[in-house]
Amino acid sequence: MTISPAQARDQWVAREAEAEAMIPLIGKLNRENHVVVSIYGRSLINKSVIQILKAHRFARQIDTVELNPSDSLKVLNSLQGLNLGVCSIDIAALWHAFEKSDSADLEAWLREELAEVIDGKGKNEQAPQDVVLYGFGRIGRLLARILLERSSGSELNLRAVVVRKNSDVDLFKRASLLRRDSVHGAFKGTIRVDEENNIIIANGTPIQFIYASDPADIDYTAYGINDAIIVDNTGRWRDAESLGQHLKSKGVKRALLTAPGKGMKNIVCGVNDDTIEDSDLVVSAASCTTNAITPVLKVLDDAYTVEHGHVETVHSFTNDQNLIDNFHKGDRRGRSAALNMVITETGAAKAVSKALPQLEGKLTGNAIRVPTPDVSMAILNLQLEKLPADKDELNTLLREASLTSKLRRQIDYTDSNEVVSTDFVGSRAAGVVDGLATIVTPKNVLLYVWYDNEFGYSCQVIRVLESMAGRTTPTFPRAES
Structure with a gap:
């Protein structure tokens, strides 16, 4: 339906007002109840009106339609009276779960869905x-x-x-x-x-x-x-x-x-953080590349069984390299990082087996350092015991994993034909599958996974830190197995 410029403007102003109304509700839930509110992994804590509206717009990439701010406002208003305990709430996923339910009463449905944290404010809370x-x-x-x-x-x-x-x-x-x-x-x-x-x-x-x-x-x-x-x-x-x-x-x-650490557990959060025990006094959060590829490999191995594969990483240069040609103890890394693509080694492929032991000896890897300051890509060339029927089947599996599985904080998904590396600066996922680049042949599959090797990895480190401290919080709606 075509709308006039005046109608479009009125609609935008109304949505701005709804986003403005959300800000104190989101802040109060976070400040008083320690509740983190997000839209498909995009946190709304301390966000501006425009940032909140952009998050609602982003939801169309997941649900094909933009999330209506008025629906989010209904959820947030209903949450205020539930006296919630510490938790994370994805209001987009929660709203769409409500829409698919048989209930017409949002607050009653929320009380059932969030039962384990209702009236939980101040209960069982540990000192920071x-x-x-x-x-x-x-x-x-x-x-x-x-x-x-x-x-x-x-x-x-x-x-x-x-x-x-x-x-x-x-x-x-x-x-x-x-x-x-x-x-x-x-x-x-x-x-x-x-x-x-x-x-x-x-x-x-x-x-x-x-x-x-x-x-x-x-x-x-x-x-x-x-x-x-x-x-x-x-x-x-x-x-x-x-x-x-x-x-x-x-x-x-x-x-x-x-x-990556020796003589200690190497943890990729979402994959093997449940193995951390109180007796593990020293723990490793592995590498940025290992964190990017291991969750994706777990999904593929669970569904199709990985027989063998090679991981090629196209990695931004790091502080270890020289800005201009000079002596370096490592091969090739002495050449100017700002001017050259540099072939170097990576232990990330072999390190995957520390989180997924069933992949021991099945992966090889190499790396190319490139003249960009941040955001890297891993290219997975895999032979599987059972091949997916086609590209769409494989992409659907990974897209669903990014939305509803226990790995949804680790795996993100995009199918935009315009994205480039800088679009992933600040991504909180361990890795982002580029669906349009996926290739399925009669013999193998190739996947392209973007990752912010600085910020996305840092988010994974924080998640491991939470696990070590016993400070993980329930997330709603609950993830599928």
Whole structure:
């Protein structure tokens, strides 16, 4: 139906008003009940009117129709009186589940659907888990951003950052790097520096900066930090014995490595995080590429059984490479990262078996570093025991996995014929399947998976951190098996 310019304008203004009405409801649920509200994985916490409307528009990629803000507002208003306990709620998926039900009473249906968290406010809540970031590079600062954006409703409490002091203005430099990022944009919030006490106050959260070069020398209890989980994002130590230095510090309970680790469990959240036990004092969150491909491989292996495959990663350059040609201990990495495609090795394919043991010895891998600062792609060339009938069958399987399975936080899906790498900057998924690029032949399948090797990986690290801390929360509607 054609509408006039005036009608289109009136419709937009009405939707703006509905989005404005949502903001205090979303904020109150997050602040008072620790409830995170999202639309198909896109968090609505601290979002503007336009960002909320864009999230509603995005829903058409999933449901073929745009989510009506008035429907979301009905759900949010109904949630206010339920006295909810800690949880995550996808209002788009929840609304469409209600539409498919036989119920005509939204509040009554919600009471049944959310029964396990209704009247749960303040019940069984644990004290926030103290978290310390050891290192403040690319991953460290993104971890800080993620923790800070959700601080009002989070059970993870960022208490401190440990770095080496590089200059007399080190703290101001660190604050500036947190405030501004050439890839991920400006920090969403306010930052102040308390130079006298070596503290950066971000969004009201005081973060103690501790200057040290040896983990075992730090007494965290002197800063009021107890039973902390140390997130080591330096890449300096990668085996259990070396990383165990953190456990010698007063106030430390466990350590998490943001790189592949030896002698410890390598965890890909969504795949094998249920194997983390209290006795696992040192844990690895594996690599960005392993996190990107393992959830997709699990879906394929469950459905078709992977017999053999090769993973080729087209990976953005990293800080390990040289900007201009110079000596480097690694092969080829001494050549200018900004000017060259560089073939290098990757252990990601072999590391998959640490999360999916049934794929041991079935995958090979290689990597090409390219002159882009962020967002990479994994190309999976797989031989399967049982081949899908066609491309549509395979894409439908992966699309459904991204919407309703237990891996929906890890796997995203797109079938746009215009997307390029920068469109995935800030993606919170471990990997995004590019459906239009999927190829199915009589002998094999090829899948193309985008991933933000910085931010998407950091989101996975946070999820592992939640599992280690025992702070995972129920998500509604419940995922299918």
